[in-house]
Amino acid sequence: MGKRRAREGIEGCEQAALVDNRFYKSPRAGHVPRSSTRRSTTARPRPHSPLRLTPSHRRALAGCLAGLLATGAWAQTKPPVIVEAAEIRARPDLDVVAEGDVVFRQGKVEIRAQRLSYDQLGDLARAQGKVSITRDGNQYSGPELQLQLQRFEGFFSYPTYFFSRTQAGGDAQRIDFLNEDLAIASGATYTSCPRDGPDDPAWVLSTRRVKMDFANNEGIAEGAVLRFYGVPILAAPVLSFPLTDARKSGWLPPTLGLDNKSGLLLSVPYYWNIAPNRDATLTPTLIAKRGVGLGAEFRYLEPSYEGTLNLNTLANDRLTGRSRGSLGLLHEGSLFGDGFYRAHVARVSDDDYWKDFPSETPSLTPRLLAADLRANKPVFGDWRTYARVLRWQLLQDASNPIDLAPYDRLPQLGVRGSQRLFGGLEFALETEFNRFTNPDGNLQPSRMTGTRVHALGSLSWPYATPGWSLTPKLSVNAASYSIDQPLTSGERAGRSRFGRSIPSFSLDSAWVLERDTQWSGRAMRQTLEPRLLYVKTPYSDQGGLPNFDSAGKDFNFDSIYTDNAFSGIDQVSDAHQVTAGVTTRVLDASTGAEALRLGIAQRFLLADQRITPDGEPFTQRVSDLLLLGSSTLSSKWKFDAGLQYSPEIQRTVRSILGARYSPGPYRTLNVAYRFKREESEQVELGWQWPLYGRPRENMNRSNGNTCSSAWYTVGRVSYSLRDSRVTDSVLGLEYDGGCWIGRLVAKRLSTSQVEATTQLGFEIEFVGLSRLGTNPLRVLKDNVPGYRMLRDNNSPDGNQPTAP
Numbered sequence: 001m002g003k004r005r006a007r008e009g010i011e012g013c014e015q016a017a018l019v020d021n022r023f024y025k026s027p028r029a030g031h032v033p034r035s036s037t038r039r040s041t042t043a044r045p046r047p048h049s050p051l052r053l054t055p056s057h058r059r060a061l062a063g064c065l066a067g068l069l070a071t072g073a074w075a076q077t078k079p080p081v082i083v084e085a086a087e088i089r090a091r092p093d094l095d096v097v098a099e100g101d102v103v104f105r106q107g108k109v110e111i112r113a114q115r116l117s118y119d120q121l122g123d124l125a126r127a128q129g130k131v132s133i134t135r136d137g138n139q140y141s142g143p144e145l146q147l148q149l150q151r152f153e154g155f156f157s158y159p160t161y162f163f164s165r166t167q168a169g170g171d172a173q174r175i176d177f178l179n180e181d182l183a184i185a186s187g188a189t190y191t192s193c194p195r196d197g198p199d200d201p202a203w204v205l206s207t208r209r210v211k212m213d214f215a216n217n218e219g220i221a222e223g224a225v226l227r228f229y230g231v232p233i234l235a236a237p238v239l240s241f242p243l244t245d246a247r248k249s250g251w252l253p254p255t256l257g258l259d260n261k262s263g264l265l266l267s268v269p270y271y272w273n274i275a276p277n278r279d280a281t282l283t284p285t286l287i288a289k290r291g292v293g294l295g296a297e298f299r300y301l302e303p304s305y306e307g308t309l310n311l312n313t314l315a316n317d318r319l320t321g322r323s324r325g326s327l328g329l330l331h332e333g334s335l336f337g338d339g340f341y342r343a344h345v346a347r348v349s350d351d352d353y354w355k356d357f358p359s360e361t362p363s364l365t366p367r368l369l370a371a372d373l374r375a376n377k378p379v380f381g382d383w384r385t386y387a388r389v390l391r392w393q394l395l396q397d398a399s400n401p402i403d404l405a406p407y408d409r410l411p412q413l414g415v416r417g418s419q420r421l422f423g424g425l426e427f428a429l430e431t432e433f434n435r436f437t438n439p440d441g442n443l444q445p446s447r448m449t450g451t452r453v454h455a456l457g458s459l460s461w462p463y464a465t466p467g468w469s470l471t472p473k474l475s476v477n478a479a480s481y482s483i484d485q486p487l488t489s490g491e492r493a494g495r496s497r498f499g500r501s502i503p504s505f506s507l508d509s510a511w512v513l514e515r516d517t518q519w520s521g522r523a524m525r526q527t528l529e530p531r532l533l534y535v536k537t538p539y540s541d542q543g544g545l546p547n548f549d550s551a552g553k554d555f556n557f558d559s560i561y562t563d564n565a566f567s568g569i570d571q572v573s574d575a576h577q578v579t580a581g582v583t584t585r586v587l588d589a590s591t592g593a594e595a596l597r598l599g600i601a602q603r604f605l606l607a608d609q610r611i612t613p614d615g616e617p618f619t620q621r622v623s624d625l626l627l628l629g630s631s632t633l634s635s636k637w638k639f640d641a642g643l644q645y646s647p648e649i650q651r652t653v654r655s656i657l658g659a660r661y662s663p664g665p666y667r668t669l670n671v672a673y674r675f676k677r678e679e680s681e682q683v684e685l686g687w688q689w690p691l692y693g694r695p696r697e698n699m700n701r702s703n704g705n706t707c708s709s710a711w712y713t714v715g716r717v718s719y720s721l722r723d724s725r726v727t728d729s730v731l732g733l734e735y736d737g738g739c740w741i742g743r744l745v746a747k748r749l750s751t752s753q754v755e756a757t758t759q760l761g762f763e764i765e766f767v768g769l770s771r772l773g774t775n776p777l778r779v780l781k782d783n784v785p786g787y788r789m790l791r792d793n794n795s796p797d798g799n800q801p802t803a804p
Contacts, residue, residue, distance in 0.1 A: 079107040095119050106149050110134045124148050137164040152180040165244040168192035168768030181215035192768035193739035203228045203740055203766050217248045241769055249273045253772040258760040261356055263288030277301040290317045305333025312360050324349045326360050339377030351395045355751045367395040383417030394441030400752055407436040407548050430456040436548045448546050450483030454569045471508045477572050490544030502572045504537040506563045523589035530582045535563040539574035539610055552613025557628055560601050565613055576607040599628035622647055636663045653677050668786035686716035686785050710736045716783045730783040736790045741765040745776035
């Protein structure tokens with residue numbers, strides 16, 4: 001029955017193809033087709049006549065042939081076969097022969113050739129002439145292919161191949177397919193560079209034999225030689241590389257670095273892909289002047305927590321004669337459902353570590369390292385409980401010591417929240433217990449230590465309309481102390497337990513006025529936003545009291561509208577003052593984007609202020625004047641400016657001016673000027689800009705790794721006008737060759753007035769393979785505002801381990 005259905009199927013297909021032929025005449029009634037008559041077993045069979053089709057008939061025949069080849073018991077476990085060609089001969093349940101622009105499809109496999117034969121019983125396809133096969137996005141091309149489709153076993157003679165996920169490929173003398181996940185290529189090459197005529201690609205990996213394990217995302221090359229513009233730069237008996245952009249275990253390329261203190265640095269990292277959510281990188285490092293060190297990074301990601309652990313050790317530093325090392329931990333996760341905890345730990349072995357190994361202490365305050373563990377959990381509504389343990393490590397320098405160090409908190413426990421009451425009243429409260437101790441490395445061991453319990457409470461009645469708001473608020477700052485050493489002076493001399501409570505009243509009012517306008521034909525909206533803040537805080541003698549966490553606030557547009565000149569709890573400034581200011585903004589009427597902002601603010605004192613950050617009473621009736629401006633008149637230009645003017649000395653006390661020009665991708669120029677009277681005056685310049693060639697943004701990304709051949713310069717320079725010297729600098733060159741990128745970066749970090757650390761890094765990124773050299777991407781991202789990786793859509797993140 002199966003053969004009969006197959007024969008009926010092919011006759012139906014022949015007739016369906018002929019119906020569209022204008023020379024075809026339908027059979028008369030009662031006519032019996034010759035193919036349906038019984039033949040004698042001794043009769044000479046009629047030779048098969050090829051069925052020649054015009055292109056308009058191919059789709060119809062392909063569908064019929066798919067139905068034909070799907071008949072029989074063999075089709076119950078195999079996907080159907082679809083064949084398109086200029087000429088097709090088929091024997092049901094036996095074979096198919098197709099010639100002329102053949103397209104053969106079965107499941108995920110597509111074969112194109114000039115001639116193809118398919119043995120249904122053996123599930124074997126043989127193709128000759130301009131053969132190409134596509135499977136899961138990978139493409140192979142060559143003169144001859146033999147393949148068992150279901151098992152994906154066979155060979156390809158003299159093929160070329162291309163892997164779509166890495167945009168790379170090569171050629172070989174022969175590829176043997178062992179199964180759908182495993183192939184072996186003999187005499188193979190690999191590159192992501194296009195071949196321009198007879199010239200060799202910019203880089204190519206030549207191998208004696210390559211085993212490609214697609215299930216494990218690993219290519220293992222034997223007798224591998226990496227050539228760069230024809231010059232061998234790396235040879236290895238065995239070399240591992242990824243077949244996709246996914247992670248895999250293996251040795252990463254060696255990295256080289258140069259340091260003016262440590263000399264030449266050679267690292268050979270090993271990447272361990274432990275699990276989809278865990279990995280580690282082990283990095284043995286040879287430091288020319290110091291010895292052999294080992295670095296390790298472990299990353300993990302779980303449903304309820306995640307983190308990164310970094311360890312570095314140098315068993316015997318030949319320059320210092322002692323062992324050195326560092327530890328860094330960042331861990332955070334959920335706690336009891338809706339709670340949260342976070343641990344951030346940074347520790348080093350000695351005070352000079354940040355100078356000698358600056359890349360291993362990426363901290364905004366490299367001489368002040370924290371071990372900080374905190375947790376908080378909602379209780380109900382807007383109320384939360386929290387806990388914290390904080391310990392500091394101070395890295396002291398004899399030429400520039402840290403005299404005033406922050407206290408350790410062992411521990412900090414608190415409750416914080418707010419509650420809306422009847423009549424629109426709002427109540428807020430923060431209450432804490434803290435134990436303060438001196439940190440390691442503190443130069444004042446006799447400094448006061450002890451415990452503090454404080455409460456910050458407020459009761460406010462906010463009233464708001466669409467254009468106006470008024471908020472009266474009554475607040476109190478209460479603290480109780482128990483110190484380890486009794487006070488030695490003041491009215492509390494001889495006491496170790498005492499407390500104080502300071503009330504405060506404020507009245508905050510603000511307006512928002514708007515009008516429609518136009519700028520150069522654009523519909524805009526301009527606002528006028530005046531604000532008045534009245535504060536009354538009585539004077540309270542705080543002489544002799546501990547100061548565990550208070551410091552003077554920076555005087556700016558945010559702090560001028562607060563009721564206390566100090567941060568923290570211990571110090572409370574007396575105040576009888578009014579702060580007045582006005583801000584105007586110009587917004588795009590359709591998008592709301594801000595095109596211009598201007599602001600002015602000043603504080604007016606109604607009485608002398610006796611408790612101030614500098615310890616001297618403030619008797620002037622007006623504070624410094626603050627001016628603010630920012631503009632984004634176009635997507636290319638952005639300006640920022642801030643100025644603090646002193647009416648007392650009639651001079652500018654502090655100013656900041658900045659501008660950014662960014663006309664397109666990989667084009668950014670930043671300029672900033674910072675001035676603080678009698679302290680510092682500094683100019684900063686940062687940039688990323690094409691120098692020569694065709695920049696990447698002008699290339700069609702659909703062309704893959706088409707060579708853009710462009711040079712870029714990148715850097716940041718900070719120059720002190722006061723000291724007439726460069727304080728910090730990063731200078732680099734980048735070359736984008738399309739299939740490879742070169743980077744040369746030099747970084748100079750001042751560690752004192754007369755001392756600096758200089759590092760030099762060089763890297764070649766072979767796109768689709770790996771990187772060779774020192775990875776400077778983190779340096780560029782951290783130091784150059786607006787820096788963008790040249791291949792940010794195609795390359796791995798510079799902060800992530802690169803799979804070999």
